[in-house]
C-alpha cells in the first residue's frame with residue numbers, strides 16, 4: 001500500500017497545500033560511495049526524525065537515515081570522516097506533490113485529492129485510474145526520465161512516473 005497525507009490549509013493561513021509520504025517504498029543511497037542498493041526500504045515516517053540505518057554493502061559505511069519528523073526531506077548520512085550526506089524530497093522525485101496530483105487529476109477529469117482540509121491519497125487506486133485512462137486512449141507506453149542522481153525507483157512508483165509521462169502530465 002502506498003499512502004500519502006495531504007493538508008489543504010485555508011486561504012487565511014497563507015500556507016500552501018502540501019502532500020507528504022505516509023507509507024511508501026523508497027530507494028536508498030550510500031552518500032560515501034554512491035551505491036544504491038537494489039532493494040527498496042519501506043518508509044513509514046520516523047520517530048522524532050529517526051527513520052533507520054543500514055550498512056553499505058559496497059563500502060561498508062554505516063548510513064543513518066533521518067527526516068524532518070515525518071516530513072521531507074529524507075536524509076542519508078554516512079558515519080565516516082566528513083559525514084557525507086545526500087537527501088531526497090521523495091514527493092518530488094515520485095511526482096506525488098500537490099501540483100503533480102492536481103495535474104494527474106485534471107488528466108482524469110476528476111480530483112485525486114478529496115475535499116477537506118486533511119486526508120489521504122491512495123496512490124495505487126490513482127495509478128489504476130491513470131492506467132485505465134491510458135488503455136482507453138490506447139497510448140503507447142513512454143518510460144519517464146528520472147531526475148539527476150536517481151538511478152531507479154521502486155516498481156509501483158516507477159509505473160506511476162511512466163503513467164504520468166505517457167499521459168503527458
Ligand SMILES: [Zn+2]
Nearest residue numbers: 030033056059
Ligand atoms: Zn557505500
